[in-house]
């Protein structure tokens with residue numbers, strides 16, 4: 001495995017160092033100190049075991065036994081499943097397409113067409129776009145937010161007031177940190193809607209398989225994503241299901257390849273990607289050949305919910321792009337909708353660990369007046385994920401992000417997700433309506449406070 005590629009922003013590494021390794025080093029230092037002071041021969045200590053439960057998904061280190069799990073999410077495993085003749089389906093994220101587009105000097109749409117040609121030539125049976133499943137998660141998120149908002153305003157009868165702010169759930173780095181470090185107080189704030197990766201996973205294994213008359217256990221579903229944390233997300237127990245009690249366990253997403261690993265695949269197969277033929281696309285595309293999607297790689301969540309809630313609940317039309325105001329830095333921005341000098345909708349986006357730590361501290365102190373928070377672990381959001389293609393020599397990270405932002409929205413028809421014909425079809429044929437029992441079963445999940453095993457060992 002190419003762990004040398006697991007390099008995250010230094011801010012995150014420092015945070016992880018503080019949170020994860022510092023207590024361990026302190027205990028080791030104490031032990032060394034004691035041994036030295038008493039001039040006794042140093043006793044052989046039991047090795048400290050670190051399990052996946054201790055991982056903060058920083059991509060900065062790796063545990064031992066769990067490498068087996070992660071090896072299952074590798075290029076070799078992907079190729080071996082193709083060789084075995086399994087029904088392989090690939091779902092590609094728009095952030096990965098943007099990264100490859102900038103790397104090759106192509107448009108995102110061209111990349112998608114060429115990737116379709118590439119994967120088909122390798123034997124992949126179907127290729128999907130996770131912008132489409134993102135529309136599904138956005139609709140469910142709008143619905144969940146409206147329920148919480150109405151209950152918080154006392155305009156709807158609910159058993160108990162669900163807390164606001166509602167916090168986005170699409171980033172596994174943030175979820176991992178919340179579960180392992182912040183624990184039970186924060187979890188009720190987090191939206192129960194699955195991420196776009198797990199949503200496409202559930203659609204493929206529970207709906208498309210049925211449509212194609214294929215057993216879900218016979219399908220090997222791979223996603224192409226901008227970060228390594230998505231591998232950990234795919235492996236969560238919450239995203240494994242059984243058709244019936246005696247049947248084998250099925251993963252919604254069997255394997256995740258990062259954008260960088262797809263680049264490795266092209267190099268391995270000596271593919272001339274730039275001159276590769278462009279295949280026709282069948283899904284998530286309008287009559288003029290534009291892909292459905294929303295503006296902005298990460299900001300799409302708050303912008304879509306803000307606009308929708310203003311229209312449906314407050315009867316206010318928010319026209320044009322939503323202007324977020326920078327608060328401390330470009331990774332902490334907010335927008336507020338005022339009615340009669342009162343803020344009726346206050347949303348913020350908060351990227352990177354330093355900003356997210358500040359905002360959760362405020363929340364804990366009862367000083368957070370936002371209605372919705374989009375929290376993402378990476379500074380600049382998913383376009384800057386640890387699995388993306390690195391900047392070219394001489395290119396700054398900032399320059400690369402600007403190019404990625406442009407490539408991300410190129411050829412995208414910015415549509416209201418409620419008008420996406422594929423999503424409409426999924427509700428009418430399968431899910432019934434947003435927030436229905438079926439939607440809850442397939443598109444929502446739960447979070448669990450995790451007791452870190454290393455902490456208990458250190459306490460002992």
Ligand code: SF4
Nearest residue numbers: 171173227378382385
């Ligand atoms: S913000 Fe970073 S860690 Fe979170 S999903 Fe995006 S790329 Fe992954």
